[in-house]
Amino acid sequence: MGSSTCVEQRPKAAQLHLLDDLLAEGEDLEPIMVRRSGWRNDIWDFKAGDKNMDALLDEVSELNATDERAVAASNLAQVAVQALPLMVLEGQLYCRTGTTWQIMSKREFLIAAEENPPMQAVIHGFGGRSRSDFYERVTLQRSIQRNASDVQMPPSLIPCRDGVFDIETMCAREVRPDDYFFSCCDVPVEEIGKGSGEQFETFIASVSEGNPAVRQQVLEMIGTAISGYRPKNFFLLIGPKDTGKSQIMNLLRALIGSQYTMSLSEPNQLASDFISGSLIGRRLCYCPDAARVNFSQKSAAVLKQLTGGDLMQANVKYKQSFTFINEATVIFVSNFPLQLPRDSALEERLITIPFTTSIPKERQVPNFSRLLYEERGYIVGAAIEALKDLADRHFQFTRADSVTQVPTYTFGGSIMEQIARFVEERCQLDPDGKEYSDTLYQAFCAFSEESGGGSLSREVFSRNLKSIVKGLGPLHTSRARGYRGIRLRDDFPAN
Numbered sequence: 001m002g003s004s005t006c007v008e009q010r011p012k013a014a015q016l017h018l019l020d021d022l023l024a025e026g027e028d029l030e031p032i033m034v035r036r037s038g039w040r041n042d043i044w045d046f047k048a049g050d051k052n053m054d055a056l057l058d059e060v061s062e063l064n065a066t067d068e069r070a071v072a073a074s075n076l077a078q079v080a081v082q083a084l085p086l087m088v089l090e091g092q093l094y095c096r097t098g099t100t101w102q103i104m105s106k107r108e109f110l111i112a113a114e115e116n117p118p119m120q121a122v123i124h125g126f127g128g129r130s131r132s133d134f135y136e137r138v139t140l141q142r143s144i145q146r147n148a149s150d151v152q153m154p155p156s157l158i159p160c161r162d163g164v165f166d167i168e169t170m171c172a173r174e175v176r177p178d179d180y181f182f183s184c185c186d187v188p189v190e191e192i193g194k195g196s197g198e199q200f201e202t203f204i205a206s207v208s209e210g211n212p213a214v215r216q217q218v219l220e221m222i223g224t225a226i227s228g229y230r231p232k233n234f235f236l237l238i239g240p241k242d243t244g245k246s247q248i249m250n251l252l253r254a255l256i257g258s259q260y261t262m263s264l265s266e267p268n269q270l271a272s273d274f275i276s277g278s279l280i281g282r283r284l285c286y287c288p289d290a291a292r293v294n295f296s297q298k299s300a301a302v303l304k305q306l307t308g309g310d311l312m313q314a315n316v317k318y319k320q321s322f323t324f325i326n327e328a329t330v331i332f333v334s335n336f337p338l339q340l341p342r343d344s345a346l347e348e349r350l351i352t353i354p355f356t357t358s359i360p361k362e363r364q365v366p367n368f369s370r371l372l373y374e375e376r377g378y379i380v381g382a383a384i385e386a387l388k389d390l391a392d393r394h395f396q397f398t399r400a401d402s403v404t405q406v407p408t409y410t411f412g413g414s415i416m417e418q419i420a421r422f423v424e425e426r427c428q429l430d431p432d433g434k435e436y437s438d439t440l441y442q443a444f445c446a447f448s449e450e451s452g453g454g455s456l457s458r459e460v461f462s463r464n465l466k467s468i469v470k471g472l473g474p475l476h477t478s479r480a481r482g483y484r485g486i487r488l489r490d491d492f493p494a495n
Contacts, residue, residue: 254373
């Protein structure tokens, strides 16, 4: 019996899925291809190179039975890379959705191909083996192969929900075919710099006692996190309970997207075997409640790698390890100073942002981070301005403790008053006394915690201590640095 008769004797629904039967039986493809072409004439207007879909289907219909399966899949692969925004990066298929490129699984690709009109009719006729062959041939198309150097983008470009903002020109533009972004800031590009920032400005002024350096620090941190710049720094948001630290982090997480954020339960999770693999594709790595624990040597070493721009080894379960460079901004949130090992490199990279004033329960607004998110256009605009200024200063971050104004604490009294109380109650002024800086600072932190007070950086403590206690001399030994003329009282040793 001829192939034409075979096709016509089957129900129309069966005719749609006859391709693999025909190939298996060595029959002619022309009847089913002609039928499909006739039903879909209105959608075969897509161009693949110099050939439209009808031309490709004509080629398929003229093939010998032994070659039909391979060449049909090959022709459709050419159509797919023209019809869909695809690329293959390091062996993985990606598809661009809006501004960003997303990993596309085999199943997701085949579904997308079936939903694309130029390929729809032919894909419906493919069986499992033909579909797999089609997918494999798409991933081997030379025109969509990319390597890491091909997808490097200027760090001054900030991808947004529906466009790109360039901080060098301070202008927005549309997404281009040669843009390679893998995450984006969740703000419409036309909203940047617009709208009211009343909630944000009032909030920042309240929790920082009007310290302008804190506002600048917060904006520099946000700008760094949403951009492609990766300076060798990490951040600590520090302050007593209810000072709004988590509100800023909730806002930043919403801007970056939860799928691009990794949360640490405690600082030493950095030492876990698979933490590096979990950071692939992330833009934010933060510890929302950094406990008062000592960093292990391994955790400190990983933190140096994450913030140093070094090649790291990524360990992923059940996969071969590979190297990568971290792109996530690292932020810790805590009521206490970080217990880092003595390491000058880490100390220089740490940017401490103090939140000094607790907000009373009766003044706290439920879901306040949502109100901040509604002002995202204003906040992102302000963050970009801060980022541009930061880049002009070669990423010399603002230091809040460089401001002469002394912010106050809600437990009653200024920083200087709290340090003065510590000196009076826990220290002995003794011309022959001496104390190491670390020992004295840790004792102050313990005293402050017992008093229900806030935290402050080592630099702020040291500067104010020397202002309060006149005549302190320097102590330099092979072990550490400290002060002469003061020591801890015997009944209150360092914690």
